[in-house]
Amino acid sequence: MDNANTDLLPRNPTTGEVLPPRAQPGYYPGYSTLSQQRFWDAATHEVVLRRVHQAQPIRFFTPDEARLMEAVCARIIPQDDRDEAHRIPIVGPIDERLASGRIDGYRYEDMPPDGEAHKLGLQAIEAIAQHLFHTPFLQLGAGQQERVLKTIHDGEPPAGEGIWRRMSAPRYWMLLVQDCVAAYYAHPYAWDEIGFGGPAYPRGYMRGGQPEPWEVEERRYEWEAPEWAVSSEYEPLGRGHETITPGQGGSH
Amino acid sequence: MKSPLFGKFEEPEDDEHWLGPIQRLKTPMRRFAPGDEVDIVIVGVGSAGGVLLQRLARAGFRVVGIEAGPFWDTERDWVSDEAGSHQLYWNDLRITGGAHPLAFGANNSGRGVGGGSVHWAAFTPRFHPSDFRVYSEDGVGADWPISYQDLKPYYELLEREMPVAGPAYFPWGDPHGYPYGPHPLGGPAEALVKGCTALGIPVCQGGPVAINSGSHGDRPHCIYRGFCIQGCKVGAKQSTLISHVPDAIEYGAEIRANSMVARVNLGKDGLVTGVTYFDEDGHEQEQRAKVVIVSGYAIETPRLLLNSACNGFEQGLANSSGVVGKYLMAQAGNVVMGRFDDPVRMYKYPPANALTEEFYETDPRRGFARGFAIQTVGPLPIAFAKQMMVAKGAWGWGMRAVMMDYNHWAALGLLGEILPWEDNRVELAEETDRYGLRVAKSTFNLHDNDQKMIAYGVNKVEEVLRAAGATEVVQEPRYAHLIGGARMGNDPSTSVVDGFCRSHDIPNLFVCDGSVFPTQGSANPGLTIQALAARTADYLIAEREAILTRQPRSMRGVEAGAPPIHYDLSPHGTSGRGVPRLKSRTPTPEIGLGGLPVGSKG
Ligand SMILES: Cc1cc2nc3c(=O)[nH]c(=O)nc-3n(C[C@H](O)[C@H](O)[C@H](O)COP(=O)(O)OP(=O)(O)OC[C@H]3O[C@@H](n4cnc5c(N)ncnc54)[C@H](O)[C@@H]3O)c2cc1C
Numbered sequence: 043m044d045n046a047n048t049d050l051l052p053r054n055p056t057t058g059e060v061l062p063p064r065a066q067p068g069y070y071p072g073y074s075t076l077s078q079q080r081f082w083d084a085a086t087h088e089v090v091l092r093r094v095h096q097a098q099p100i101r102f103f104t105p106d107e108a109r110l111m112e113a114v115c116a117r118i119i120p121q122d123d124r125d126e127a128h129r130i131p132i133v134g135p136i137d138e139r140l141a142s143g144r145i146d147g148y149r150y151e152d153m154p155p156d157g158e159a160h161k162l163g164l165q166a167i168e169a170i171a172q173h174l175f176h177t178p179f180l181q182l183g184a185g186q187q188e189r190v191l192k193t194i195h196d197g198e199p200p201a202g203e204g205i206w207r208r209m210s211a212p213r214y215w216m217l218l219v220q221d222c223v224a225a226y227y228a229h230p231y232a233w234d235e236i237g238f239g240g241p242a243y244p245r246g247y248m249r250g251g252q253p254e255p256w257e258v259e260e261r262r263y264e265w266e267a268p269e270w271a272v273s274s275e276y277e278p279l280g281r282g283h284e285t286i287t288p289g290q291g292g293s294h
Numbered sequence: 295m296k297s298p299l300f301g302k303f304e305e306p307e308d309d310e311h312w313l314g315p316i317q318r319l320k321t322p323m324r325r326f327a328p329g330d331e332v333d334i335v336i337v338g339v340g341s342a343g344g345v346l347l348q349r350l351a352r353a354g355f356r357v358v359g360i361e362a363g364p365f366w367d368t369e370r371d372w373v374s375d376e377a378g379s380h381q382l383y384w385n386d387l388r389i390t391g392g393a394h395p396l397a398f399g400a401n402n403s404g405r406g407v408g409g410g411s412v413h414w415a416a417f418t419p420r421f422h423p424s425d426f427r428v429y430s431e432d433g434v435g436a437d438w439p440i441s442y443q444d445l446k447p448y449y450e451l452l453e454r455e456m457p458v459a460g461p462a463y464f465p466w467g468d469p470h471g472y473p474y475g476p477h478p479l480g481g482p483a484e485a486l487v488k489g490c491t492a493l494g495i496p497v498c499q500g501g502p503v504a505i506n507s508g509s510h511g512d513r514p515h516c517i518y519r520g521f522c523i524q525g526c527k528v529g530a531k532q533s534t535l536i537s538h539v540p541d542a543i544e545y546g547a548e549i550r551a552n553s554m555v556a557r558v559n560l561g562k563d564g565l566v567t568g569v570t571y572f573d574e575d576g577h578e579q580e581q582r583a584k585v586v587i588v589s590g591y592a593i594e595t596p597r598l599l600l601n602s603a604c605n606g607f608e609q610g611l612a613n614s615s616g617v618v619g620k621y622l623m624a625q626a627g628n629v630v631m632g633r634f635d636d637p638v639r640m641y642k643y644p645p646a647n648a649l650t651e652e653f654y655e656t657d658p659r660r661g662f663a664r665g666f667a668i669q670t671v672g673p674l675p676i677a678f679a680k681q682m683m684v685a686k687g688a689w690g691w692g693m694r695a696v697m698m699d700y701n702h703w704a705a706l707g708l709l710g711e712i713l714p715w716e717d718n719r720v721e722l723a724e725e726t727d728r729y730g731l732r733v734a735k736s737t738f739n740l741h742d743n744d745q746k747m748i749a750y751g752v753n754k755v756e757e758v759l760r761a762a763g764a765t766e767v768v769q770e771p772r773y774a775h776l777i778g779g780a781r782m783g784n785d786p787s788t789s790v791v792d793g794f795c796r797s798h799d800i801p802n803l804f805v806c807d808g809s810v811f812p813t814q815g816s817a818n819p820g821l822t823i824q825a826l827a828a829r830t831a832d833y834l835i836a837e838r839e840a841i842l843t844r845q846p847r848s849m850r851g852v853e854a855g856a857p858p859i860h861y862d863l864s865p866h867g868t869s870g871r872g873v874p875r876l877k878s879r880t881p882t883p884e885i886g887l888g889g890l891p892v893g894s895k896g
């Protein structure tokens with residue numbers, strides 16, 4: 043492991059030791075949803091396996107945009123604690139959604155269509171990077187990149203005015219984060235990380251809060267984000283003074 | 295464990311249409327000839343549309359349901375996967391605005407046969423008697439033109455047809471019991487029950503929910519896999535797709551799937567003549583009918599009426615009152631999440647698992663009218679991550695960290711009664727959809743009473759979670775369940791339809807779905823929507839003569855009183871099931887047949 047990389051890694055808060063990248067971060071060592079795939083129905087099997095095995099070519103973003111988007115998504119959902127072989131593609135699924143024009147059924151009246159919003163957002167991120175550090179976002183260190191993004195999270199982007207007149211910063215933030223988490227937590231590796239059961243038909247569950255025979259008990263370990271990380275602190279969106287944008291996931 | 299509980303898993307054969315692992319659709323479906331005039335056309339085969347279609351077909355009407363989305367095969371089309379279930383929702387563009395804009399798509403509307411009942415959590419509480427008299431009792435909102443007693447027999451029927459599992463005694467509103475026993479509790483339900491009990495709040499566990507707690511006909515019981523909102527492949531959770539549509543088809547109804555109704559057509563005599571729609575291949579078609587029922591739900595129903603503006607109805611069909619699209623509601627659906635030291639694993643068990651309606655009615659001491667319920671929800675990882683983005687402002691390493699704790703969180707939902715306000719509305723936007731039809735634009739603002747109710751309610755849910763032992767409690771504001779946009783009432787100048795869901799303006803045009811509710815209570819709307827559909831069907835059956843002889847103007851008005859209740863139109867094998875005291879009043883032929891399960895006949 044070279045030094046540049048260890049900077050990006052989480053640490054053990056007690057010993058300060060760097061935690062090397064793992065195939066499977068999280069508290070469920072040895073747990074694998076994919077190992078259960080022969081118990082899944084055919085339709086589900088196909089959908090999940092396609093997600094795991096098919097790398098999508100970038101169609102919506104230009105190569106420059108795609109590079110910038112990769113760097114942005116790498117901070118929205120950092121994966122430095124995962125070894126290369128077990129990283130979860132984020133930009134691919136977002137690009138695929140935008141290229142095929144798939145939307146969630148609505149658009150805020152103060153927002154452009156999703157694809158345009160993403161492109162404008164990247165321009166704004168670049169403008170903020172220049173404004174704060176006089177350096178392109180791609181060349182910033184991870185901590186500086188986080189500080190650029192944090193200004194949007196806080197609803198106080200210091201540059202890109204023209205863009206923020208065309209779209210709302212908090213809504214762009216939600217669009218960006220939602221697209222990233224929707225890609226990451228759709229992946230079986232992420233399910234293994236968080237101990238989610240994954241597809242469960244036709245087998246079902248029997249044991250409530252207890253693990254099923256094929257699930258594993260939680261085994262926690264201490265870790266903390268790298269020192270430079272501002273994203274490890276929880277702060278309200280828009281610093282709390284914006285009327286909070288209502289949530290958009292369906293749960294009831 | 296070597297094999298799944300169902301034993302060896304079969305895959306569908308080519309000519310089979312699966313509705314759950316056991317039930318098969320008997321093909322072929324009846325096809326009316328192009329150009330045929332049918333008795334009744336229903337726009338949208340969702341919660342209301344599915345029940346209407348079944349009742350009307352059984353009663354012998356020639357009836358066609360035109361549905362914008364697919365006719366699902368549960369085995370081929372649905373997956374046990376959160377992201378893969380995207381196509382269950384109404385994902386076409388809608389524009390949303392106002393101070394508190396509503397989110398659509400996965401948040402509230404379905405598309406495809408079964409409509410929203412495909413992805414609902416299937417909580418099925420009844421409305422309270424007070425819900426029908428909100429204006430009289432509290433001076434806010436509106437009164438319904440019908441009462442709880444008018445709907446009660448239909449609640450009882452639908453609770454058996456779905457069927458609903460719940461306790462033998464449900465204490466709130468008009469106390470009643472459920473035909474099937476309650477479900478075991480998952481993690482969030484245990485938290486709700488524990489917290490409420492610690493605070494002395496009565497709580498109802500294991501229902502009421504339209505999920506089989508015992509097998510029912512050719513529908514298995516729940517396997518507690520927790521993917522209810524992604525469509526229940528098991529067939530344990532009710533959707534009209536599996537509970538009513540097979541019966542409708544057996545009795546000669548036709549469903550045209552993937553067909554989008556563009557407008558309802560008006561004839562020179564001031565009666566509607568049928569609908570124009572785009573078929574599966576995108577070709578424009580017409581379906582003539584003696585009666586049109588619009589059942590497209592709170593956004594699409596007003597949109598269709600507005601898009602059907604014509605000579606004589608320049609501001610929208612059946613809209614002489616100007617009320618079409620107005621008084622749109624959503625329930626406050628704040629998700630309040632508590633972290634527990636012990637694992638909760640909330641992805642297991644149906645999200646709809648326990649509730650309390652202790653705060654449902656107006657309590658003057660609280661400083662606002664009406665109230666709220668508290669219910670369990672069970673967000674899967676993607677939904678939970680989105681909730682944490684709002685509730686904790688999580689992103690980056692913070693998102694990764696809180697998600698690693700997913701199994702320690704329990705989520706409860708506030709279900710609060712936002713009142714009907716005229717400025718909350720659906721209009722047409724300038725943008726058009728892939729058919730060239732103008733899309734809907736909604737405007738939504740919370741008013742003072744709503745905000746007070748939400749603040750109080752969220753606080754109460756937080757208290758419950760803390761009392762249950764949560765060490766950290768956070769919340770995400772959001773809305774659930776659309777209602778209104780074509781409300782019913784006695785006064786034609788302030789409402790769109792009457793108490794039988796018949797439009798005031800056009801005697802053979804009906805609207806029957808969630809859009810007709812004048813108020814929404816703090817109960818999930820689905821049961822009431824389906825019950826209202828069964829009642830509307832009874833009205834149409836009572837007026838059969840007038841319909842078949844094309845004399846809709848002679849159909850009786852609300853002053854004639856309620857239509858006779860048909861206890862013999864339930865789908866096979868559902869009458870008289872469940873606990874004895876809920877048995878049909880009139881014995882039905884089904885019971886005579888020995889209560890054969892659905893599909894086992896012939
Ligand atoms: C995540 C989630 C959970 C929910 N949980 C619950 C719950 O636990 N309990 C509960 O009671 N409710 C719940 N609901 C709400 C419930 O699903 C809806 O209230 C209910 O389905 C509405 O019924 P409806 O008949 O009015 O409309 P729908 O069921 O939405 O049916 C309308 C149908 O019309 C079709 N349609 C619309 N326009 C056209 C057109 N122009 N041409 C052709 N077809 C058209 C649509 O495709 C759709 O199939 C939930 C909703 C969501 C999103």
Ligand code: SF4
Nearest residue numbers: 516517519520522526
């Ligand atoms: S939890 Fe039960 S009702 Fe829900 S999807 Fe699974 S089997 Fe169906």
